[in-house]
Amino acid sequence: MVKAMVFSHEIAPGQRVNIDALSLRLGVSQTPIREALARLESDGLIAKEPLKGYSATNLLTLKEFGDLFRFRLLIEPWAAEQAAKHIDAQGKAALKEEMQIAKEALKFDDNSKIEALTEHDARFHSLISHLSGNESLHQAFERMHCHLHLFRLFLANQRNLVSGEERPAFVSELFEQYYQSGSGQLAIKQHNEIYKAITGGDSKAAKQAMHDHIESSLKRFSPAAEAINDL
Amino acid sequence: MVKAMVFSHEIAPGQRVNIDALSLRLGVSQTPIREALARLESDGLIAKEPLKGYSATNLLTLKEFGDLFRFRLLIEPWAAEQAAKHIDAQGKAALKEEMQIAKEALKFDDNSKIEALTEHDARFHSLISHLSGNESLHQAFERMHCHLHLFRLFLANQRNLVSGEERPAFVSELFEQYYQSGSGQLAIKQHNEIYKAITGGDSKAAKQAMHDHIESSLKRFSPAAEAINDL
DNA sequence: AATGAGAAAATCCTATAGGATTAAAGCATA
DNA sequence: TATGCTTTAATCCTATAGGATTTTCTCATT
Incomplete structure (x- = not known):
């Protein structure tokens, strides 16, 4: 939820998102970050590649x-x-x-x-x-x-x-x-x-x-x- | 993803879902369970009440x-x-x-x-x-x-x-x-x-x-x- | 100079432990 | 007997650490 705001353009489209960095930046642990990322993935706002990490989806074609x-x-x-x-x-x-x-x-x-x-x-x-x-x-x-x-x-x-x-x-x-x-x-x-x-x-x-x-x-x-x- | 199958009626509608039990049952840790639950929440298949836990959504009214x-x-x-x-x-x-x-x-x-x-x-x-x-x-x-x-x-x-x-x-x-x-x-x-x-x-x-x-x-x-x- | 192999760093993924909150059970009292 | 409070148990939430995979950088060879 808080991440929807983070996503609203502190992270450029297509850019990879670093879990460790986010957790440090927001002062919370990795687990809630991963939950938020999973939710955003279902919303189609970020994409997940297994063993490679999350990345913000590109803008609409x-x-x-x-x-x-x-x-x-x-x-x-x-x-x-x-x-x-x-x-x-x-x-x-x-x-x-x-x-x-x-x-x-x-x-x-x-x-x-x-x-x-x-x-x-x-x-x-x-x-x-x-x-x-x-x-x-x-x-x-x-x-x-x-x-x-x-x-x-x-x-x-x-x-x-x-x-x-x-x-x-x-x-x-x-x-x-x-x-x-x-x-x-x-x-x-x-x-x-x-x-x-x-x-x-x-x-x-x-x-x-x-x-x-x-x-x-x-x-x-x-x-x-x-x-x-x-x- | 694997949880969508678990959800397809091993858990009755409206029933609360226990994270610990699921992690033991599936033989994986709690973190991936929480991720899957977060995704399913975005899909509207389960509901989350903060500090109370997840529960399967009721059938369609x-x-x-x-x-x-x-x-x-x-x-x-x-x-x-x-x-x-x-x-x-x-x-x-x-x-x-x-x-x-x-x-x-x-x-x-x-x-x-x-x-x-x-x-x-x-x-x-x-x-x-x-x-x-x-x-x-x-x-x-x-x-x-x-x-x-x-x-x-x-x-x-x-x-x-x-x-x-x-x-x-x-x-x-x-x-x-x-x-x-x-x-x-x-x-x-x-x-x-x-x-x-x-x-x-x-x-x-x-x-x-x-x-x-x-x-x-x-x-x-x-x-x-x-x-x-x-x- | 370019290519390939190897090693090191970074990152993701999972597991376990501890603190906080909520629900439940038990007991005492009216 | 019913109600209210206290204690106990269960569950959620978060944090930290370690193993696995990928990526990157370096170095040697052609």
Whole structure:
């Protein structure tokens, strides 16, 4: 559990992870480290090679990236549809609160804004998959989405590197495309459409809005996925 | 990994699992046991309560059972559709071989037949989710399906108890409904429909056949799910 | 200079022991 | 007889040490 944070980019993708070093660094013994690593292995976030050790999994390949979004298109519009059908007062409150957080986040400065919006997006979609009422779908979503989240955190992390460091040129271009062109506001706007449809009980609109949002999101991220794929 | 077999019903659902006992029983130390348990926890097959220990998760509740099938209806027909579109020679051979195994299994005597058909069903659906070409979907399927598989193994296991033992009356009834009424042959027949549609490249028919098959399967299992839910 | 063999270092894997927490059993008292 | 407390036992959790395998570095030979 604590290791999920460690993994969120203190260890570069593909890098081997040293158990002894981790245990010293975190001040705990090797056993709990191995447990956490085993859990992360089941989540597909690290890979284990017997007698060779653990290593962080690479970022999504271009194919995996496409697969993931195709899968989202399969389950999330349905989840939004179901959420609209079964929504109750408690669900409405939760959605409203999340939208409020997003609105506040738009006022932050660049770095904080990106981080906040990324976290908001993860929570928003997770919440809807939960509100679908289907536990199987929710679990599947959570396990799948962490890989996408990792990808986005990687992008944001790249940006935080000082310009002086050897930052690939494509990264700089990507930032303009994403973060400067008001895509944050666009995403929030689309979230708002979904939010209104769900709380309004309009299941058909909710399904459509979610579909459009994911397709839009795919278009925004595709150039980055291609660029990173070329490493 | 080895523990998945141990879990397949040497430990009753809901029962607490003793680490010391397992390490003695399997002749290995506690550390690898804890690793395996941590992995199984991520798979949702066992639950951990801090400072209290691990325990096997209960069987699917009626709601979870319904959720799972609704989720299958969401992803598997699409998987069959995609498999039909992308099928190649290697995929056809794999499907053909699996269907051949099923055909042979029908000749077994009752107990062996049930076991063989259960395993075939798991492999068949897993294979199609793989042939869909979508890695996200395949992974989601695998993680979800193990819970259903566990449920079916539980049923089959109950049957193997000698009649003399205290076996709930509903179980006896269920067996008639399922295994004596030729439902095994029905399932194989439906699998064959799917098989033909996919290898024939008829994506629309494959999607429809998979949909019908899962709905049929749900109807067959629902009484058992209800009965077990009432424990 | 390049390749191969050998040795040393690092790392993983397992086992055993001790401390801490929880559950249970036994006893006393109302 | 039932309830509450204390003691005992069981179990989990962590830490440390030793054996096994892999990797790397060095050195000698072609």
